[in-house]
Amino acid sequence: MRSINPWINFNGNAEEAFTFYKSVFGGAFTRIIRFKDLASDDFPIPENEADKIMTIVLPLGGHNSLIGNDVPSFMGRVNEDENRSKIAVSAESREEAERLFQGLSAGGSIEGPFGESPWGTYAGMFRDRFGIEWIVEYDPEA
Numbered sequence: 001m002r003s004i005n006p007w008i009n010f011n012g013n014a015e016e017a018f019t020f021y022k023s024v025f026g027g028a029f030t031r032i033i034r035f036k037d038l039a040s041d042d043f044p045i046p047e048n049e050a051d052k053i054m055t056i057v058l059p060l061g062g063h064n065s066l067i068g069n070d071v072p073s074f075m076g077r078v079n080e081d082e083n084r085s086k087i088a089v090s091a092e093s094r095e096e097a098e099r100l101f102q103g104l105s106a107g108g109s110i111e112g113p114f115g116e117s118p119w120g121t122y123a124g125m126f127r128d129r130f131g132i133e134w135i136v137e138y139d140p141e142a
Helices: 014-025 093-105
Strands: 007-010 031-034 053-059 065-070 087-090 110-116 122-127 133-138
Touching: 007 014, 014 053, 014 093, 065 110, 093 110, 093 122, 093 133
Parallel strands: 007 065, 087 133
Antiparallel strands: 031 053, 053 065, 110 122, 122 133
16 A cells, blocks of 8 residues: 545635644645636535635655545535544654654644553643644554
């Protein structure tokens, strides 16, 4: 497998969330497509949806990217309290893991503080300020 790229849905704040993620991970967006960019006679876009994000891509090293979009209002709201999945980040060092944990969890709620795990890694879990759940981990044996 070449890569796995998590794709996150937002209720109109994808650009704000991804600007925050970029401030933590670094890098630059490789794609930003707004709904207005797809508008046509066959696919009219309401004015209140025009500037919302259809696709935004933030590369995360190697062949991986974090991808997101706003869900148009005609499709309903995304459940921001959903807890069926988490985005797992495997850091290259304990320092990187701590930096990512501290940065991404800012303004969110910590579910498991960053520290040594019973299985010998350093890990922590949290829900970020946008409602997305994360696990950040560093395995010194990997």
